[in-house]
Amino acid sequence: MTTRMIGRRAALAAALLPPVAWAALPDRPLRLVLGFAAGSGPDVLARLVAEALKEALPAGVIVDNRPGAGGLIAAQEVARAAPADGTALLLGEVGQLAMAPSTYARLPYDPARDFAAVAQLAAADFGLVVPAALPVEDFAGYLAWGKAQRQLSMGTFGAGTPGHFGAAMLGQATGLAVEPVHFRSTGDAMGAVLNGTVQGMFGTVAVVAPHVKAGRLKALAVTGPARSPVLPAVPTMAELGRPALGFSAWFGLVAPAAAPPPVLAAIEAAVLAALATPALLARLQEAGFRPDARGAGPFGAMMAAERLRWAEVVRATGFKAIE
Structure with missing residues (x-):
């Protein structure tokens, strides 16, 4: 130097x-x-x-x-x-x-x-994402569809992680019968959502955004205090009347x-x-x-x-x- x-x-x-x-x-x-x-x-x-x-x-x-x-x-x-x-x-x-x-x-x-x-x-912040083929277009539709199912499987990137507890909180707050399915990594959990093995996941916005923009996933909500500039059309949980589901x-x-x-x-x-x-x-x-x-x-x-x-x-x- x-x-x-x-x-x-x-x-x-x-x-x-x-x-x-x-x-x-x-x-x-x-x-x-x-x-x-x-x-x-x-x-x-x-x-x-x-x-x-x-x-x-x-x-x-x-x-x-x-x-x-x-x-x-x-x-x-x-x-x-x-x-x-x-x-x-x-x-x-x-x-x-x-x-x-x-x-x-x-x-x-x-x-x-x-x-x-x-x-x-x-x-x-996290985005609640679902497979593109799932017959829902928004959070309300997801709740209605989920309640019609016996059980809803949600992928997580490990037991005891934010994604795991996000799924658990979703079930508690909405009455959905949510079964967390734990994977070794975020990539494995993402793969399960993409192929429809599970019916949803809380993934960080940075990870899920490329798949949402490519049409491979649907984003129903974000968990942050404001909309993400990466996914500006996706409402926050607070906007949807679910402030208890806000976490980061x-x-x-x-x-x-x-x-x-x-x-x-x-x-x-x-x-x-x-x-x-x-x-x-x-x-x-x-x-x-x-x-x-x-x-x-x-x-x-x-x-x-x-x-x-x-x-x-x-x-x-x-x-x-x-x-």
Whole structure:
């Protein structure tokens, strides 16, 4: 790197961060650990954020994929990271940080005790999609058709996931006899909807939109707070009079609870500054994410509320915790 490039990077970093925050930044690379494979949605998000942060953080940013056990391996690693100097962060999501305490009997970490919130990054809303050949055109038609069936099969991308509990909530809220059918991956579940093996699925908008636009699936509703710019003709659950069926997968950065507060404050400032740039906002939307930046305080409060919400949902479904 040339002296000129180093100077430009330092100047940009100084513009993004207040002087105290700049001094607090560690001199080791920041490691974003995530529990999902390369090429997955969380991996895309991690790499977009890492790219945006590299100019602000003097030692750089490394994306570290540690897939397995539904993200629990990565979460446990960060919770126990040593030294807890703020250089190892978990890019966590709703499953690891809000659902897991209710869906696993023996969780190897405590989201409330073992992590400190740093910043929320974005959310991914879901679309309720059905096979193109299904004789329905809208949500009301789906309810009427579904109630005429003995049982409605809905694909999910695994037990204890947002797609699973979305299907369960749909049944509870509408009286449909919904039977979740669990698949190993989102791709397997999507294939089952496409070929008509199951009669519906909650999939992230980014995943389902190409199939909807190609006419291979019908989208009946989205679960976000507003219509998706990717599927603008599809109403929200709230618009359809079903606000209780509004839910999203959210993503954010957390650090080991013992990490130094000044370091976390510096990283929070850098992340929020990056998330305010039009370039990153545009790239997040293009990738199917809904930008939803929050600082440590609001993010921590949201996670606490989400843990309570999903605990109630899990109890209501009668789901048996995974051993």
